[in-house]
Amino acid sequence: MKGKKITRKRFLLAGGGTGGHIYPALSIGRELLARFPDAEILFVGGRRGLEGDLVPKVGFEFRAITVSGFERKLSLDTVATAGRAVAGLFQSIAIVRKFRPNVAVGTGGYASGPVMLAAAMMGVPVVIHEQNVVPGATNRLLSRWAKTVALSWDESKKYLARPERSVLTGNPIRPEIMTAEREESAASFGLDPRHPTVLAFGGSQGARKINTAFIGALPSLAAQHKAQFMLATGSDKFEESMDLAARVGLRATISSDGIGRSDSGDIIIMPYIYNMPQALACADLVICRAGAITIAELAARGVPALLIPHPHVPDNVQEKNARAMEARGAARVILDGDLDPAVLESEIGSLLSRASALRDMAEAARGVGQPDAVRKVADCVVRAAQGVSSKA
Structure with missing residues (x-):
């Protein structure tokens, strides 16, 4: 990799609002x-996003700016948001x-916009990473x-102003995702590998629609297949999910670990699920x-995977992500309204x-995967x- 030598090493990261923007950064x-x-x-990130909590925990210095998302219709809130955006730009x-x-x-995310714009205005090279099939507005x-x-x-290239400057890297993931072993992971859940x-x-908060459909399907699935089933309900939906399990005839008790x-x-x-890398390692x-x-x-x-796109995400990006996986043979898609x-x-x-x-689906998924995405982005x-x- 040729070019000028990097002496003073300072890297500015910006993104936030949701984990999908924070974790890659x-x-x-x-x-x-x-x-x-x-390096420094x-x-x-934003003052109210998850980044204010997550970033300091990994040891990075964090600065907050004033920012919020734009409404998609003209209103007094839109004017106020524009004012916050200008303030965020000057802070950036x-x-x-x-x-x-x-x-x-x-x-990506609203916090990324003013920071990257400020950097570009001041002659700092800007690199942006896009996680979804359809790039966000920012x-x-x-x-x-x-x-x-x-x-x-x-396929994201076609949405960019300058597609010739794009590089296919994949989405950075946690290294533990690739290092977790099936047998040890299954044992940690008390399962047979x-x-x-x-x-x-x-997701982190669970989804009532998925909980209800999965629990409702379990009696028949457990009777017909020699398989094991795990469900993460979301903390605030656990009690109602256990009640539903009892109503559909599942004999289950809550152990001392709250499971x-x-x-x-x-x-x-x-x-x-606090140990998702292990959960994925033992999942078929x-x-x-x-x-x-x-x-x-x-x-x-x-x-x-059977992917059930969230129906209320801006620009319907989850369905577009899911359809891309389906087109490659790595997943099937069930729309939320059909579940x-x-x-x-x-x-x-x-x-x-x-x-x-x-x-076949597993092989197709591996063909999509980019385990070394973070290395490519860092390059x-x-x-x-x-x-x-x-x-x-």
Whole structure:
């Protein structure tokens, strides 16, 4: 990798609002710090986003700016939001001027916009990373000034102002996703690694629609298939989910660790999965939403999925993510409005009955996966710092 030598190593990261924007930035920051242990990392985000809590916990310096999302219709709130955006831009200019980064890296979200714009205005090379098939409004705008746009999907190019500056890198994931072993992971949940395991979850807060459909399908699935089933309900939906399990005839008790287990041991219902890398390591089929990070982790591990896109995400990006996986043979898609116990039982049952179908989907998923995505994105950042172009 040729170019000027990087002497002063300062990297500015910006993104936030949701984990889908924050976690890739944290992964990129860790990779840069691993390459340059003496580097300075500064993360800029919104005052009210998750980033204010998550970023300091990993040891990065955090600065907050004033920012909020735009309403999609003209109103007094829109005017107020515009005022906050201007304030955020001036705050970002002050931060960039003081920190003097080699490169500014944006991972999307409203907080990323003013920071990357300020960096571009001040001559700092900008690298942005896009997680979804359809780039968000912030990244579509910033792609005009970015030195490099790191993409997770090749079809995202057509949405960019300057597609020739894009590079297909994939979506950075946690390294633990790839290092977790099936046998040890199954044992940590009290499961048998020799039997297929079906894992269902609806994100960190759970999804009532998924909980209801999965629990409703369990009696028939457990009776017909020698398989194991895990469900993460979301902490505030655990009690109602256990009540539903009792109503559909599942004999399960809550153990001392706060987890519901069937008498036969083949069904586990828990409020939250704290060790998701281990859960994915022992899963042969996953039922979940279609967030960018989740899909990247599934693909990297080669886990087949039934994807149920969240119906209320802006620009319907989850369905577009899910359809991209479906088109590659790595997943099947069930729309939220079509989801019920009978539909889910049919889909899960058809796959558990055909091991070859699961194997084909797993192979297709691995073909989509980019386990080394964080390295590729970091390469783009280093090239930008050296004044070298990353070519599509």
